[in-house]
Amino acid sequence: MTLPPRHHKHRRGWFAPIGRFFDRISYSWWRFRQRVRRVFDFRWLTTRLTLFGHYFMSGFRYPFYIIGWLLRQAWSMIAAWWQIRNFRFLIQGLPALLGIIFISVVAVYTALRSSEGLQELYQRQALDARLSGVKQKEQLCYERLLQLHYSTDPRRLETQYGLARVSMEMGNRQRATFLLAELANPDTDQGFPLAHIESAWAIWHNPQRRAKELDLMERHLRRALSKQPDSPEANSLMGIMLANTYGPSGTLRHDEAIPFLLKSKQTDINARITLATIFKDRGDEQRAELYARPVLDYLLKLSAANIDEITYPLDLTTCYLKLNEFEKAIETAEKAYRNKKSELFRAMLSNCYVAWYRWLDKMPRNALRERQKLDVLLQSLDWDQTNVEALSYFVNFMKPGGGFANEREDAHKVLLALRGNNPYLHLWLGQKLFQENKFEEARQEWDMAYKLFPDSPIIANNFAWILTHGSPAKQNLPNSGVAPDLGRAEAIINQVIARTPKEHPFRFQFHGTRGTIYLRLGQLDKAREDLVFASQGPNAVNDQVLHQQLIELYRRLGLNNRAEAHRRILEDIYRRNNRETQGQPAETK
């Protein structure tokens, strides 16, 4: 150990302050060196640490001594307490004790249990219920899952979609629509892809869709594809939709459709057929064949392998129709009809001819083609006399005027011959005659139709309508008119209303007819009930005849304000339609 320098030397003389200054510095330097050295002096360090440890441990263990003493005291108190217990009380209190333990266990288990396990459990139950077809249970599972999910849980969308799907399947359409609208709003967020596809399908299946709705459908599909770009359903639907819609230039959007269809061609028959149709339209028969052939072969094989199955021939026929191969389609359907004798194929055959007619109708007109069109239509009606589409084409085709009058005359004769036992042809003819103001003839036709098919509510309704109105007398022939037969009309329409379900789409019109009958009979209260009900129908706002009846009714009841209100509505309809009202029956008649 080095000794410290003598910093307190007694310095004398004039240089003493300088000397003391340097003494001080040397002492400080020595102290500094000493301190630094101590840090590295292991012996000193261990001594200090040991001392410090002793101090620390002494302070540290005293609390433990105290705690130990307290515990010993407590234990002795508990032991003494336990010794003077009355165990009879414990036995009597055992049920309460067990109850407390049970409740505590359940409470702790509930508190510690995560909701993940529960969600998994209910998800599994939902799947089981779906597989076993128990829809109410499935619905409950999804509702419970919605309660368990956090608001930002990504699985919430899937659950909500499941709930919407099962609600739709259970007939709760409004709720399903509400849920789907939340999931598939193309303007606000990404939503759930399957919901977007569902919404797109709904639009696509609506036969009265407009350009605006097709635009919405496209946005739905683009939302779905942005999340699932390889979804075969979305790609296929998008391709089919684009292939069948017109772009801004007025041409079909085939170029846009092809990439989507190519993505889904491996899994979707419709996509391949649409591709084949596109290439066929472009004249590229080779590529059309390339896409269509595997599908056709596949369906042919399936048809051959499953003779009893009727869906494959139907699909095959549909494919041929899409490819405009009408002869093959008809051949396939005829063969299937011969084998299976199903009425479904008669309807299919009739539709094949209708499709053929539509295709022929696009072609330039000439005498040969007109004859061919008539043949095709007659073939169609031959297969299915109730084919409304074929009938309407026939009506349009038979309109007087223009060329080919002779052919039409022939066809008219054929039609008159055909109608012998076809109530729908009588119905159509009656309608045609009614529109030509030939009421008496129309009444005869509808009478015949009613006799042939009295269970048809539409035929009965029309017959009741004409019975209500009778026919006015012809000029110069005072006794030529037919008087209304209100009693018979009432009996017929009452039967119709009693037999048809409340959900029948023409239910409102039936009530309209009955209301008119009551109006004619002077039973104003009953007429009011029926006509007001009829006015709640979906298209009642535009029904001129109904408003006329209501005006008459309210005038006769003395309710001029209401009559005036309906008169204003009627005028509005006239303005919109820009034509005078006529004494024609409601739409179904």
Place this chain on the structure above:
Amino acid sequence: MSIAELPPTPEVLAPPPVQRAPREVGSSWLKYLPALIVLAAFLPMLVMHGVNLWSKPHYQFFPLVIIGSGALAYFAVQRQGRILPGRFQVAALALGFASLMGLAASAFLLSSFLAIVSFLVGLLAFIYSYGGWRLTKRLLPAWLFLWLAVPPPFNWDADFITWLKVVTAQWTSYVLDVFGILHVMQGNTVIVPPYSKLLVEEACSGIHSFFAIITCALFFVFWFGRPILHAILLLAGSVGWVLAANCARVVLIAVAQVRFGVDLAHGLRHDVLGMVIFLFLVGMVISLDRLLCFLFNSTYSFMALFKKGRMVLSRMAEAQKKKIDLGLTRWPGMGGTWVYAKPIVGIAVLLCAANYSLAALGLIEVARPSDATMVQALDTLHLDSLPPVINAGDGATAWSRLKFEVAPERPRDDKLGQFTRYWWYKHPNVDEQVTLSCDYTFYNWHDLTLCYRLNGWQMTLDKTHRPKLPNGEEDVYVEALFYNPASGQQGYLLFSLLDENGRVQAGRPTDSETLIENRLRRLREALERRPTETRFQLQLFATAYHIISEQERNLYRQLFLQYRSYLTRSYLAARQGGKP
């Protein structure tokens, strides 16, 4: 000091305090006359209180409270030796006077709550005045037990019932999750497969058993003289048992329904289940009392053991075991009590006259108001009591009646009313049909929004409309909008409460007419013999899967006002004997 020198119990040897001799009154029945007069002054209001309590199913146990209190009091005053009157008679007199003033106030406010509180205060003053501090101490448990017959003020018991239902429903959900039973909660309704709705009603929520069990536990406490900590724990434990048992009841019903297909929610099975659970609850309360005895019974002695030693303790225990017999109870005369003060008797006579007059006028209801006339008239309402077509207000469209239905009769005190008649209407511009209903009978204001909230609807708007009628009167109806998170539906509710005379009643108690106006109106009606305590409710409820627009709400409002008008006319016609 040796054990033998331990001082005897001070109560035995201490000389009785010097008291002034009670004033003697006549020996005939006349000596009880002042007390009877004071009691008679309270009687109409007490009967009214009893009638009010009886109208609440969860308070129908109150006769047992009176019997229990009587039993406690009877055994508490046995063998008490000579009883001396209280020393501070002036204080007792002041308390008694306050009690009579409370009675007067209760008669003016027609508040049976104030009356019963005044009576209990007066009773305590009488006990002290009659038997001094010693008798007061002996009778305190019995007096406290009587407070169970006093319902909490401000309708807190209704709030408590609501809370209990919600808690029961929540706990049931937790337990059903533990057992892995699929269910969906909608408010206090549990839905289990196959889509059966188990409504946690008053019976299921155990509100009836709750008050009965609390009474039972409190009787134990007072009867056995349990220490305060023991008493608090026993009461808290009883509350816990009731909640657990209610939860177990709903879980049992759900399990029986889902697993075994057995319906325990209705009929005899439900009643038997309720009775079994109640008996089980009583057993559990007794068991809990024993368990608490095991834990605490000798803890106080134990503390004494630490202080004084084991030998001293055993001596004290022996001394405690010996009953202190003070001899036959000798009662003092009642002449010194506050009820015999002349001013008090004078006030009591005045109050007697006032209260019996009010009772004769029907303002103090000593019997539940009869709803027979109203029910008879409303029961005649049928399909054609409302027109088949109701104008929608726009002149062109109309509401068409679809059907009519009478709901099955419910218990008399059901929160939805005992009877309901429904009409359904449909408008062409509205997706869903609307339900119009007439529910009866109610005896005071009925907040229908609460019923919907308890069924899982979340209220988003609650507004009371008060348009002025042409005759200057005020029309009142409540409008509320709801959202059901489980089904995603929006709900729209309009309702009014009408009295027996077909007049629309004021809204909720918070926004009712002023107190003076109310009393004057009721006095006027009483003088005209037109009792108006029975009410029926008219409501319109519509649902939609979209936000209900202002236009639709206007349509509903028009329909509701017309419906109310038509139905009131039909009802009044039926009441006068005509065809509705």
